[in-house]
Amino acid sequence: MADLVRTIDDDDEVAHDSEAESGEDAAPALAQQNRFNFTDLLSEAEDNDDRKGKSGWDFDSHQTVAAGGEEQDGGLEAKIHQRRQEAGLEADSNGIKKDAKERKDKKQKDRKAVDTSHLETNMHFADLRLSRPLLRAVAELRFSSPTPIQRDVIPPALRGLDILATAETGSGKTASFLLPALERLCQSPNVRVRRRDSSGRILTGPVGTKAIVLIPTRELAVQCHAMLENLAKYTLVTYQLVAGGFVSQEQATSLRRQPDIVVATPGRLLDHLLNSPSVHMELLEIVVLDEADRLLELGFKEECMEVLKRCSKGRQTMLFSATLSDSVEDLAALALVKPVRVHANPANKVAQTLEQEFVKSPSQDDREAVLMSLCERNYSSNVIIFCATKHAAHRTAIILGLSGFRFSEIHGNLAQGDRVKGLQRFQHGDADFLVATDLAARGLDLANVDTVINLHLPADTARYVHRVGRTARMGRAGRAVTIYCPDEYAKVKKLGKDCCSKVNATVQKRTVASDAVKEWATKIAGLEGDIKSILEDESMERELRVADMLTDKSQNLQRYKAEINARGERQWYMTNREKVKLKASDAERVRSKAEDVAGEAEPEPAPGSKKRKVEETREERYTRRLQERQKQQRAAEKAEKEADMIRVRRAARRGKKNMNAQSSAGGPKKSGSKKKKGSKGAR
Structure with a gap:
């Protein structure tokens, strides 16, 4: 039986069904080479920017189901707007200062031309x-x-x-x-x-x-x-x-x-x-x-x-x-x-037009302050912020909103309708920042993304490649900014070695002024009350939604009982418990893999080199500290054993005293009983 879908060989002629294009103007073909002529369908202005105007996409043609999630119908934006009004903050919703706007305009004028040389082929x-x-x-x-x-x-x-x-x-x-x-x-x-x-x-x-x-x-x-x-x-x-x-x-x-x-x-x-x-x-x-x-x-x-x-x-x-x-x-x-x-490319390769920056945060607690400083002073629009968890993404979105920035968010805790709205707002320019988890790290082709900021380091190199791949697409210029702490330097070094050695990508180190970090840390500390209040309100609303859903479910079960019973039980390939177990095992596997990658040993430095001497000195200090800790531990164990022996001796002495007391108290009674028996026998 022949295949229903035809396979085309190299020497086959491709038929062009003219009737399939009825009602449409067919574009002319080149008579000499029998090739399709593209120039008739493109204007002169479009020819200079072939790939720049790719059609956008949206969810308008698909009806979503309003299931349980963090927010519905812009509830988070309403809460943030209410608290900003109560605090007497300015009504300007973008939160960008005048100098930041000037830098943004300058960046738009100086935007690099699209470089698609590495994606071009000598073909049509x-x-x-x-x-x-x-x-x-x-x-x-x-x-x-x-x-x-x-x-x-x-x-x-x-x-x-x-x-x-x-x-x-x-x-x-x-x-x-x-x-x-x-x-x-x-x-x-x-x-x-x-x-x-x-x-x-x-x-x-x-x-x-x-x-x-x-x-x-x-x-x-x-x-x-x-x-x-x-x-x-x-x-x-x-x-x-x-x-x-x-x-x-x-x-x-x-x-x-x-x-x-x-x-x-x-x-x-x-x-x-x-x-x-x-x-x-x-x-x-x-x-x-x-x-x-x-x-x-x-x-x-x-x-x-x-x-x-x-x-x-x-x-x-x-x-x-x-x-x-x-x-x-x-x-x-x-x-x-x-x-x-x-x-088409080596493994774990980033785009050639991508500029990578690594920003050092003084501590874990200062990550958000460093992020807000970068958003205010350097990257004010068309930015995707990636977070490690859904909770961190939602908290970051709240901080952005309370600080006056236009934002949207996408993560697994949101209902599908809100995820759709978040992407649409960012795609249409109604939001300058899209806060996301790795849910948005794969394949999404969002137009004109200038910057990707990693608030937290990804678990492995592959996830980093996918995150930063949201910018610098199809030859456009883009920038990836990664915030890291001092204890994460080994992971950052691993990322640079895996990604940047295979392409001529630009890698820079950026520092954020300590005064700016302290200023934003103080602001965020002042917002903690509002953040907590918003999270509590959302938790209460979520519980009410779940209660309403359960009520509707019970009513539907009673109202359509006969129809539901006649429908038959729905089959599932995996139960919810099996899905949770599988997801947990996959997360553990990714976590262990990341730990193994971070703990990989580098090649041994040459004997006598400066690096070798530094490592030997470090090893000596480490050995000395280890010996001191072991000595302290042995002394503590010895003291604990002595204390145990003292407690045992005291307990033994107390037991001996109790036995002596009992024996002394029981002696006269025994003698009295003997005398009584004796006297009875005498009678």
């Missing part, structure tokens, strides 16, 4: 044997030439080969797997017979889901779906987003219609496969695992393998990852068959 997308609808969409996105990862992946992907690819973040991985998948679908018989009606709606014939893209996070899935919409707008291919946080019933209805491409998160897709009738993947021909390393970190390996078991054995599988670890290699060995390996 037409050379990759893509059909005209895709070339037209690519031209509208102002992609002038394929990037190295696109150049190396698209040809073997069109031939139906399995692919294992790694590339630096922001190098065009998404288009590298969407374009060949769309091209193969466009050439399939089921899609070629489709037409559009007068309203532009696609009239489908035989249907069946042929391609699926598995992505670790909801936000990244929405971004990939938006790119798919832009690339498939002139084709007759259907597609659907299936991700957590959005209305499940609508997704199940769409899956029953069997869209050609499904962009999904593993958990929600497996939920529909187990519980939604008429949802199946037996006709699947293409499977893409994007951000595979993150999929494994989040514990989705079993879910991915379960989805693959339900797919056709003759499928094409493409695995993409920014870093190539042992766990990714293990997954590739299970999922891929004789893959084509594409390595």
Whole structure:
């Protein structure tokens, strides 16, 4: 049986379906070379900045579910605004001083030109044997030439080969797997017979889901779906987003219609496969695992393998990852068959246009003060701040708001609707700072991010690469600022050695004036009361929301009891307890790995060198201190033993006295009894 999705060979001619573009003006082709002409679709002004104006993305077309979370409907902003008014602070909400605004304007004027030399290839997308609808969409996105990862992946992907690819973040991985998948679908018989009606709606014939893209996070899935919409707008291919946080019933209805491409998160897709009738993947021909390393970190390996078991054995599988670890290699060995390996960049490589700064904080308690000083004086807009935990991210957001800065936040404690609003506010320029956890560190292509600030050091080098990859994308200039404490110097040194030695990246050391740090430390200390009050209010509101949800649930169980009982029990691949246990084990593994990396020994210095002498002196001091501690410990143990012996002797003496007292008290009674017996016998 022939494949439903056609595989394109090198010597095949790509057919251009003119009817598929009915109602649209087809762009002319070059007569001599039969190439698609891009210049007719781009203005002269756009030609000078091909990649700069890539279409933005948003969540407007997807209805989110209002589940439990930190805040709903801008509650945090309202609380902060109320407390600022009560404190009599100025009404200006941006909190940026005049000199900071001047520095911002100067930075905008002096912004470096986009340097895409390392991402350019001497090719056109037409050379990759893509059909005209895709070339037209690519031209509208102002992609002038394929990037190295696109150049190396698209040809073997069109031939139906399995692919294992790694590339630096922001190098065009998404288009590298969407374009060949769309091209193969466009050439399939089921899609070629489709037409559009007068309203532009696609009239489908035989249907069946042929391609699926598995992505670790909801936000990244929405971004990939938006790119798919832009690339498939002139084709007759259907597609659907299936991700957590959005209305499940609508997704199940769409899956029953069997869209050609499904962009999904593993958990929600497996939920529909187990519980939604008429949802199946037996006709699947293409499977893409994007951000595979993150999929494994989040514990989705079993879910991915379960989805693959339900797919056709003759499928094409493409695995993409920014870093190539042992766990990714293990997954590739299970999922891929004789893959084509594409390595567009060395492992743990940052962008060439990235400037890295490392800022030393006097202590752990001064981290927030150093951050606020940097935000006020140096980086006042288009900034992403990464924190180690959800609690730290939320606290940082509150401090920014109380200090008058425009902010938004995204982390796991927020409801999906609030995560959506936070990204939209930052994307549209309504917020200057986006406070995030590693949830936003993977794949999100947010426009015009100038600076990434790491409030806390990431756990390993791979996470650092992903965090700083939110800026300096596609040849743009960017800056990464990392705040560290003196006891974290070994980790910082490790980061510099792993990331900066492979590219000509600029690394600088910045110092923050101690007066500015002290000033902000005093301000933050004065805000502690408001911070505590806001957190208490949020905790109370969260408890009330949970109580309301439980009340509604009990009422629904009573009202729709018959319908619920007739529906049958819902199946789950993993229980909540198993998920928590798996997540805890993964966190422990990452923590132990970070400790091992931080404790790695450096090469031994040469004998007689200055570094060797310093280390020997340090070792002698350490040995002397260790001997003193051991001596003190032995003395303490000896004193404790002597004290125990004294207590034992005292207890023995007390016991002996008690025995003597009892014996002396019992003697006369015994003699009296003997006399009594004797006298009785005498009578």
